[in-house]
Amino acid sequence: MVLFNLGGPDSPEAVKPFLYNLFNDPAIISVPWPVRPLLARLISSRRAPVAREIYAEIGGRSPLVPLTEEQAETLAAAIGESGEGEAKVFIAMRYWHPMADETARFVKAYGPDEIVLLPLYPQFSTTTTGSSVKDWKRAAQVAGLDVPTRTVCCYPLEEGWIAAQADLLRQAIRKSGEGPVRVLFSAHGLPKKVIASGDPYQWQVEQTSAAVAEAVGADMPEWVVCYQSRVGPLEWIGPSTEDEIARAGADGVGLVVVPIAFVSEHSETLVELDIEYAELAAHKGVASYVRVPAVATHSSFVAGLARVVGEVRGRAAGSVCPNGGRRICPAVHGRCPATQV
Numbered sequence: 001m002v003l004f005n006l007g008g009p010d011s012p013e014a015v016k017p018f019l020y021n022l023f024n025d026p027a028i029i030s031v032p033w034p035v036r037p038l039l040a041r042l043i044s045s046r047r048a049p050v051a052r053e054i055y056a057e058i059g060g061r062s063p064l065v066p067l068t069e070e071q072a073e074t075l076a077a078a079i080g081e082s083g084e085g086e087a088k089v090f091i092a093m094r095y096w097h098p099m100a101d102e103t104a105r106f107v108k109a110y111g112p113d114e115i116v117l118l119p120l121y122p123q124f125s126t127t128t129t130g131s132s133v134k135d136w137k138r139a140a141q142v143a144g145l146d147v148p149t150r151t152v153c154c155y156p157l158e159e160g161w162i163a164a165q166a167d168l169l170r171q172a173i174r175k176s177g178e179g180p181v182r183v184l185f186s187a188h189g190l191p192k193k194v195i196a197s198g199d200p201y202q203w204q205v206e207q208t209s210a211a212v213a214e215a216v217g218a219d220m221p222e223w224v225v226c227y228q229s230r231v232g233p234l235e236w237i238g239p240s241t242e243d244e245i246a247r248a249g250a251d252g253v254g255l256v257v258v259p260i261a262f263v264s265e266h267s268e269t270l271v272e273l274d275i276e277y278a279e280l281a282a283h284k285g286v287a288s289y290v291r292v293p294a295v296a297t298h299s300s301f302v303a304g305l306a307r308v309v310g311e312v313r314g315r316a317a318g319s320v321c322p323n324g325g326r327r328i329c330p331a332v333h334g335r336c337p338a339t340q341v
C-alpha cells in the first residue's frame, strides 16, 4: 500500500526546492513547458523567505513526514488485526522526500503482488490526489514496477473518518465554554478556475462538513464551510476563513475551527490556524477560539482507512471508487475523478 501526501521541507534549506517542486507541477500551475519551470523558479524564490518564516515557527521543518509515518504504522497494524492479510505500508510525498521515485524503488524491492494507492486527502482534487496518482504512474513505470494496482479516489463520507472528526469536534465544543459558538469547517482553498474545470473538491468538502455536523447531532452549533491558505494572484473559492473570523467578531460569537481537508498537523494547521488566525480572532474580538486537532491516528479514522483498503483489495485492477463512482459527485462529474487521471 502507498499513502500519498503533499510533503514538506525537512530543513530551512529545503524550503525553496520544495516550493519549486510545488509550483512546477502542472496540476498547480497549468502553463506549458518551458514557461512553467521558469515561473516556478521565480515564484519559489519570492515565496521562500515568507515560507521559511512560517516553518521557523514550528522548528524550521514540516512535521508531515514523521506524522505520516505514524499513520502508516498504525494502518499496517490495523490491517494486520483485521485479518485481511499482510500489508506493508509505504509513503510517497508529492513535493519533498520521500518522493514517488524513491518509494517506487522500495516497493519494487519488496515485491508485492498487489498495490493499493491511498491518498491521505479525504476529498479528491486534481491538485492533490490527481497529481500524486499521475506522478506515481510515471515513477512506477521508471522503476519497472508492473503490479496490479488499485487507486482509491477519495473517501469524503467514509464512516470512520466522519466519526473521528465528529468525536474531536464534540470534545472541542465542550471545551469552548459558555456563550454562542459557531463552527468553521476550514479547508485548504483552490483557485476558482480549478473548480470551474470540474474538480469535485469543493463539493466533497461540503459533503464531509454536512456529514460531520449531522454526526455531532443535537449539540451541533451553527456552522459554515470556509477556505484558508490562499496564495498567488488568482481568484480563489470562498468565503475565506479570515472573513469568517471577522464576521464572528462582528456577530459576537466564539469559534471552533475544524481543519476539514487535512488529516495531519503541518504548517497550515500549526501556524496558520493556531498562530495567525488565533491572533486575527483576538484582534477581531472573537469571544473564544478553539481549534480541533487533525484526526492523525484516531482509531475510528484508521479503522476507516483499513476498511477502504479492504474494499478495494482483490477487485479488478485499475481505479476503484469505494464511493460508487458515479454516485459521489453527480453535480460535478460523471465518472470517478481518479479514473480520469
Ligand SMILES: C=CC1=C(C)c2cc3[nH]c(cc4nc(cc5[nH]c(cc1n2)c(C)c5CCC(=O)O)C(CCC(=O)O)=C4C)c(C)c3C=C
Binding pocket: 006, 007, 008, 009, 019, 022, 027, 028, 047, 050, 051, 054, 062, 063, 064, 121, 125, 127, 128, 188, 189, 190, 191, 231, 232, 261, 262, 266, 267, 268
Ligand atoms: C487539501 C489539501 C491541499 C490542497 C487542495 C492544496 C492546494 C494548493 N496548495 C497551494 C500552495 C501551497 N500549499 C502549501 C502547503 C501545503 N498545502 C497542503 C495541502 C493542500 N494544498 C499541505 C498539507 C501543505 C503543508 C505542507 C507542510 O507544511 O508540510 C504551500 C507551502 C507553504 C506556504 O508557502 O504557505 C504552498 C505554497 C496551491 C497553489 C494549491 C492549489 C492550486
Ligand SMILES: [Fe+2]
Binding pocket: 188, 229
Ligand atoms: Fe497547499
Ligand SMILES: [Fe+2]
Binding pocket: 153, 154, 320, 321, 322, 323, 324, 325, 328, 335, 336, 337, 338
Ligand atoms: Fe471515485
